[in-house]
Amino acid sequence: DGGITQSPKYLFRKEGQNVTLSCEQNLNHDAMYWYRQDPGQGLRLIYYSQIVNDFQKGDIAEGYSVSREKKESFPLTVTSAQKNPTAFYLCASSIPVNSGGTDTQYFGPGTRLTVL
């Protein structure tokens, strides 16, 4: 089965701790993305990566870090510097238009992070 997996589904963290969210895809997509969604709001882009070993900040990158060492994996670390980390985190992937794709993004099931 091809798809995007995120783990864990629910995560609880004490204030001041760093935590890493996993995102893996076996769709052979070049581009991967991390979004944050707060209740009643749209998705906001945290970081994105177009190719391995390269990534760019999105609109709300402060307090987050990422790595892209493998095409299949794009983990997100929520650091203690993130002031309000409780949210629903969504990972997505796509084949960009200039790589023969359609810009459509496909999402993983998400990780719901709660800071206690």
Place this chain on the structure above:
Amino acid sequence: RKEVEQDPGPFNVPEGATVAFNCTYSNSASQSFFWYRQDCRKEPKLLMSVYSSGNEDGRFTAQLNRASQYISLLIRDSKLSDSATYLCVVSSMDSSYKLIFGSGTRLLVRP
């Protein structure tokens, strides 16, 4: 002004009704347009892409008006299972890699 604006709703309609959502976007250079569906506490899933010529998929019809910079979604013969939040999505002016998501329009279909 938000880059993508939607009426948050909720739209509360009876089964079998026809309902339409509109969405406006600010970047006239946007090239890609989509409607996604998001169920409560789930991830967004692609409903349909939106093309200049308009497109239809069963009970769903999407249209794009570039001159007025709006996108519409029409749902005919509403089912209870159509209850969800519908997200309007537009490509970013910065790069074709980035998409801008509206906050969504919530639809409730009642028996």
